Amino acid sequence: MDYADDARSPAIAPDLGRGRDAVRHRPGIRGAEWQLVLPLGLFYLLFLLAPIGVLAVVSLFKDRTLSELSLIQYATFFSERLNYVILLDTLRLGLITTAVCLLLAFPLALAYHRVGRRLRPLLMFLIILPQLTSAVVRTFAWIVILGREGIIDRSLLALGLAPAGLLYTTSGVVLALTQIQLPLMTLPLIAGLARIDQRLLEASQSLGAGAWRTFFKVTLPLTLPAIIAGSLLVFTTSISAFVTQSIIGGGRLTYMPKYVYDLAMGAQNWPFAAAAVMVLLSTVLIAVTAFNRVGQASLRRIEG
Secondary structure (H helix, E strand, O other): OOHHHHHHOOOOHHHHHHHHHHHHOOHHHHHHHHHHHHHHHHHHHHHHHHHHHHHHHHOOEOOOOOOOEOOHHHHHHHHOHHHHHHHHHHHHHHHHHHHHHHHHHHHHHHHHHHOOOOOHHHHHHHHHHHHHOOHHHHHHHHHHHHOOOOHHHHHHHHOOOOOOOOOOOHHHHHHHHHHHHHHHHHHHHHHHHHOOOHHHHHHHHHOOOOHHHHHHHHHHHHOHHHHHHHHHHHHHHHHOOHHHHHHHHOOOOOOHHHHHHHHHHHOOOHHHHHHHHHHHHHHHHHHHHHHHHHHHHHHHHHHO
């Protein structure tokens, strides 16, 4: 009898199970796991939680002298309509960009799994190509494309049509953000589609379901976790894309990142800028939590 037979024998298998449980519950092993997590935890504490805590404290001061505590900054933010408009425009920008990225990324992810193995590395390179260059370089490239003398307007004029004038418009910002954020939606979808059992698709087709019915009844529900992950990534990065919003939007469009920058660096009103940041952060956390719970509820309904 060889070692494989010994491991499969009923007399030895319980001993092996007890050995694994003993190793898993040893205090030294659990301590080693915490030591591995500790550097990352300290990094987040110093460079994420601590700055947020500083902003929360600064937002509680009455004026820029930082000498008296008060909630007047939050009262001022919620009492002026301009702040509501900028906040809602920022959230709407994130939602539109997320929806457009989802509509474009799903066919791209499906195409990735249907092309031959030789073409997949090339397609993957094209998908992640926007992430290989700086956001500033990509944004200025979009100025060349969207400007009055850009490729789009010149092509329209050559066809005898009116120029689109997409630069310094919401459509132009969405277009630039979609190209930049598209990999963040495509890659989770590729991973989600790879986990689908192909036998489920074959069973659906063998039962008479067409391609569209199979997509909506099988493929789409099974990729819902990937859709949630990609949507959260695109939404959170789109509403905080300071460079793209500022350059493509110009002076005509104002979103929360640029608004906070103007308050802090232009007006030097640090307490109000900190309050605006905390409002934006709280709103995004509420939106992300709500979206995540809706997705989990949909998953439970599908699995049930």
